[in-house]
Amino acid sequence: MRWTLKSKPDSQKVKHLMQVLQIDEVVASLLVQRGIETFEEAKTFFRPHLSDLHDPYLMKDMDKAVMRIEKAIADGENIMVFGDYDVDGTTAVSLVSSYLRSFYPNVATYIPDRYKEGYGVSDAGIDFADDNGITLIVALDCGIKSIDKVEYAKSKGIDFIICDHHRPGDELPDAVAVLDPKRADCNYPYDELCGCGVGFKLVQALSERRGQTITDLVPYLDLVATAIAADIVPITGENRVLATFGLDIINTFPRPGIQALIQNVKKQKLTISDVVFIIAPRINAAGRIYHGNKAVELLTEFNLEQAEEFASQIEGLNTDRKDLDKQITTEALMQIETNNEQERFSTVVYDENWHKGVIGIVASRLIETYYRPTLVFTKSGEKLAASARSVKDFDIYNALEACADYLEQFGGHMYAAGLTLKEEQFAGFKQKFEEVVSTTIAPELLIPEVAVDAEIDFIDITPKFFRILKQFEPFGPGNMTPVFLSRGLRDTGYGKPIGADETHLRLFIKQGEGEGFGAIGFGLASKMNIACGGELFDAVYSIEENEWNGNVTLQLRLRDIRCEE
Known part of the structure; x- marks a missing residue:
């Protein structure tokens, strides 16, 4: 693993923050590294406020979208809210449909079948709308490239409003409105919204016309925070505000569907990480194993008893998903070894029997073993479908664009x-993709990296220091959990492998004669000889709370250790 110590930020900016915020140098440096250089910027960062959200009408075509929806309502038209089958899509559909239904009854929802229809706007969805007298489709988390589909809908007298956050192609669909902050001609101040976030901006714009305030929309933010966490978008700017208030709703008064998913979680307060690992996989499991409609049913159900029944069904689907994920990952690793492809620059594997719903997860799992851009293919109707995942700093979208002739x-x-x-x-694509990756990826990108924010000593790790670090939450892309480096460490004799398969490492570490800390390193048992061999070692880690028998102590979450340099 590569340890990359971030360059020290501008000392004058650090000194300025130390003075105006009355904080120590380490905290001030962490802030400047995150682009926070003034008192006002720090205030916005540490105390996000709903008033920090941007005017939704700054988004290109928002006025057209609102006018078309208001016309549909005035004329009694049937509206269909259409979205992708993943967490971002199903939360977006749940948000927009439940908001519209709060004052207008003629609203249907539609999630495409992952296996029969595939990703994005589908002919089957448009035909469903046509058969049911629907004249307006609001597409969420998809549609930015659905030029032909929008034309097909127009031929049937159906209008489209597209709310997407994916990168547009050279041509936009001929929809009534195309809301996408990544449009080249859109001057919206923040372009990292997820699909549900764009849906929320549409709801915000509609609500303003109805005399509502942003406070009236806070109950919908549990959905937005879930989508932000699941879609791995930067938790900066507007996303930070939405995630902060959304997490607060999840922890205080979540909708019955989310309440049903988390009621057995034995944690007082859920973090973004908990949303990623507890809530998101269960919502995703519906679309992966059965149908995304199940997720929408759960997230729009307002009877807790019924929501618990839906959550129980989804829990079963998630168990099936985990079993499939494990089985296919094993088969894919065997395929790589059988074909002697361990030394390639990319991973491209295929089996016609692999379950399409879990190939994205499998791609991420393979990267844990072979750290390189990865595609997992399966049969989908008459074609092959793949999920692609990349490694840090390598743009897999651009690599696929270079192989477009095969796609x-x-x-x-x-x-x-x-x-x-x-x-x-397939064979030609696999060869071309390997060629593109091998000629464009920097060699160091094929080695996992841990980015280190600062070098500190254990004496710096105080309860006050940790209290301030906690205020950096919610963590995520653009605002990752701070990672520290400390040198000259030793285990005090308590080091041992732990876990059912003894792949994890537990230590009690000291630096010099000062206070020591308990530490845990997941997947680091193979480095026990470094930690417990009697020599001093260096470690990179983050700091967290550990609760045991009612006692809360600070512990180190080890990312890596190595012999002292």
Whole structure:
């Protein structure tokens, strides 16, 4: 693993923050590293406020979208809210549909079948709208490249409003309104919203016309925070505000569907990380294993008893998902070894029997073993479909763009994408993708990196220091949990491997004769000889609270250790 110590920020800016905020140098440096350089910026960072949210009408086409929805309501039209089958899509559909239904009854929802229809706007969805007298479709978390589908809908007298956050192509669909902060001609101040976030901005714009305030929309923010966490978008700017208030709702008064998912979690306060690992996989499991409609049913149900029944069904689907994920990962690793592909620059594996719903998870799992851009293919109808995942700082979307001649369609982000191709194109694509990655990826990007914010001594780790660090939450891309480096450490003789398969490492570490800290390193048992061999070692870690028998202490979450330099 590469340890990359971030460069020290401008000393004058650090000194200024130390003075105006009355904080120590380490905390001031962490803030400047995050682009926070003034008292006002620090105030916005530490005390996010709903008034920090931007005017939704700054988004290109927002006025057109609102006018079209208001016309549909005035004329008694049937509206369909359409969205992707993942967490971002299903939360977006749940948010927009439940808001519209709070004052207008003629609202249907539609989530495409992952297996029969695939990703994005579908002919089947448009046909469903046509069969049911629907004349306006609001598409969420998809649609930015659905040029043909929007034309098909127009031929049936159906209008489209598109709310997306994916990168547009050269041409936009001919919809009534295209809301996407990544549009080249959109001057919206923040372009990192998730699909549910764009849906929220539409609701915010509609609510202003109805005389409501932003406070009236706070109950919907549990959905937005869940989508922000699951879609791995930066938790900066507007997303930080939405995530902060959304987490507060999750922890105080969540909707019955989310309450049902978390009621067995034995934690007083959930973090963004808990949302990622507890709530999101369960919502995702519905679309992966059965149908995304199940997630929308859960998230729009306001009877707790019924929500608990839906949550129980989804829990079963999540168990199935975990079993499939484990099985397919094992098979994929065997395929790499059988084909002697361990030394390639990319991973591209395929089996026609792999479950399409879990191939994205499997791609992420494979990166844990072979750290390189990864695609996992399976059969989908007459074509092959893949989920793509990347490594830090390598743009997999651009790599796929360089292979576009082999592809039927593709879309996504820098780190995650989906694609389809004809079976006869698979071998050529696999060769081309390896060629593109091998010639464009920097060698160091094939080694996992831990980015270190600052070097500190154990004496710096005080309860006050940790209290301030906690105020940096919610953590996520753009505002990651601070990682520290300390040198000259020793285990005090308590080091041992732990866990069912003894792959984790527990230590009690001291630096010099000062206070020591308990430490845990997941997956680090193989480095026990370094920690417990009697020599001094260095460690990179984050700081967290550990609750045991009612006692709360600070512990180190080890990222890596190595012999002292």
